[in-house]
Amino acid sequence: MLGRQLPSIITERVPGPASERGVERLARTECPSLTMRRARRAERSGAAHDPIVWVEARGANVVDADGNVFVDLIGAFGVCAVGHAHPRVTDAVARQAARLPHALGDVHPSSAKLDLLDRLAAWLPFDARIVLGLNGADAIAAALKTAVLATGRPGVVAFEGGYHGLMYGPLAICGSHPGFREPFAAQLNPHVRFLPYGDAAALEAIDGTVGAVVVEPALGRGGLVFPPEGWLAQVEARARAAGAVVIVDEILTGFGRTGRRFAFEGQLTPDLVCVGKALGGGLPISACAGTAEVMAAWGDPDREAIHTATFAGYPIGCAAACAALDAIEDEGLVERARAVGEKWRERLARALGSRAREVRGRGLMIGVELDDGAKASRVVQAALTHGWLLLGAGPGGRTLQLTPPLTIDEALLDAFSQVLPRLLDEAA
Numbered sequence: 136m137l138g139r140q141l142p143s144i145i146t147e148r149v150p151g152p153a154s155e156r157g158v159e160r161l162a163r164t165e166c167p168s169l170t171m172r173r174a175r176r177a178e179r180s181g182a183a184h185d186p187i188v189w190v191e192a193r194g195a196n197v198v199d200a201d202g203n204v205f206v207d208l209i210g211a212f213g214v215c216a217v218g219h220a221h222p223r224v225t226d227a228v229a230r231q232a233a234r235l236p237h238a239l240g241d242v243h244p245s246s247a248k249l250d251l252l253d254r255l256a257a258w259l260p261f262d263a264r265i266v267l268g269l270n271g272a273d274a275i276a277a278a279l280k281t282a283v284l285a286t287g288r289p290g291v292v293a294f295e296g297g298y299h300g301l302m303y304g305p306l307a308i309c310g311s312h313p314g315f316r317e318p319f320a321a322q323l324n325p326h327v328r329f330l331p332y333g334d335a336a337a338l339e340a341i342d343g344t345v346g347a348v349v350v351e352p353a354l355g356r357g358g359l360v361f362p363p364e365g366w367l368a369q370v371e372a373r374a375r376a377a378g379a380v381v382i383v384d385e386i387l388t389g390f391g392r393t394g395r396r397f398a399f400e401g402q403l404t405p406d407l408v409c410v411g412k413a414l415g416g417g418l419p420i421s422a423c424a425g426t427a428e429v430m431a432a433w434g435d436p437d438r439e440a441i442h443t444a445t446f447a448g449y450p451i452g453c454a455a456a457c458a459a460l461d462a463i464e465d466e467g468l469v470e471r472a473r474a475v476g477e478k479w480r481e482r483l484a485r486a487l488g489s490r491a492r493e494v495r496g497r498g499l500m501i502g503v504e505l506d507d508g509a510k511a512s513r514v515v516q517a518a519l520t521h522g523w524l525l526l527g528a529g530p531g532g533r534t535l536q537l538t539p540p541l542t543i544d545e546a547l548l549d550a551f552s553q554v555l556p557r558l559l560d561e562a563a
Contacts, residue, residue, distance in 0.1 A: 358529020
């Protein structure tokens, strides 16, 4: 049954001929930097990096143009937390598309937008006021704007390894790789400082010039890194002492990924929370949610709207998000991620032994750190040929990112626990 299947590779090689033809088409029309990036990765790792072309996905399975079936262990970058094409989401999208695909944003909102704002507010542990967007970077941009309005200070502290997106406002605080920022540095906020993630002593650099402190409760693209116990509370305390706004980036970690509704719970109390990815159940939508006090900084409602977008709060995305939240709640996916993820992490650690530097995680957000990025790249490619979709993350790409749908069958996780040691041995 598609959605729960083990890998099924029917072509002699992966990518198969249909995917290869698709990649050739891609090279004729896609921005050349993406094609060149795959070539550079292949050169460094000694393994091909041509992609497969997706044509269908359901549950934890992806089908490519050649009819091969894969298990998606990255959950489409964490977007498909409820699984690909969850029936509640697809039904909600179809109904909304037939009734009202688009409204008039912040001028005349749709009933679907009202429903989503109510649902999101109920999920948050404070009296929330919410700005909707299309992707995580939109949410971060809204949070940065809110912080400067609330404090009057342009200074921002971010952390090494933090991602936050590559649009211009968020790009200035992207600490996962300097190469993201360097070509555009002259156009970015010059008042950003990066501190080592998880370092308590470094927090002394948060002073009265800082208007916002932006932190991921666990690094995602930065390598599936979890901070020391108590460190997030120290971040908050130092930010409060300096009069800075605390922005928590839950774009990957939110909605059950770490076995909690939000990863910040029990660790700190944010002023602003940014969410996305899993929120839309596969459709683009995001939100910046803040306390009533900090959001009051947007000022007089009679003034010209100074932060809006044509598709912010579009009805189809709002309907999809409500359906995704329904699925997470009704299917107990937060609790399931916590229980299933803990067992899977322990199984992986036992199966891999000394083959991995570390197997770490919370819920169904697990990182397998290897010795070097080239080896990790070879493992990712070898996994693809066997029907498993993985990504490398963190410094040098040496950590395997495992963020599968929260709905994934445990039988698939067990099967991968048996396959991964062989993949590592092949890549040695």
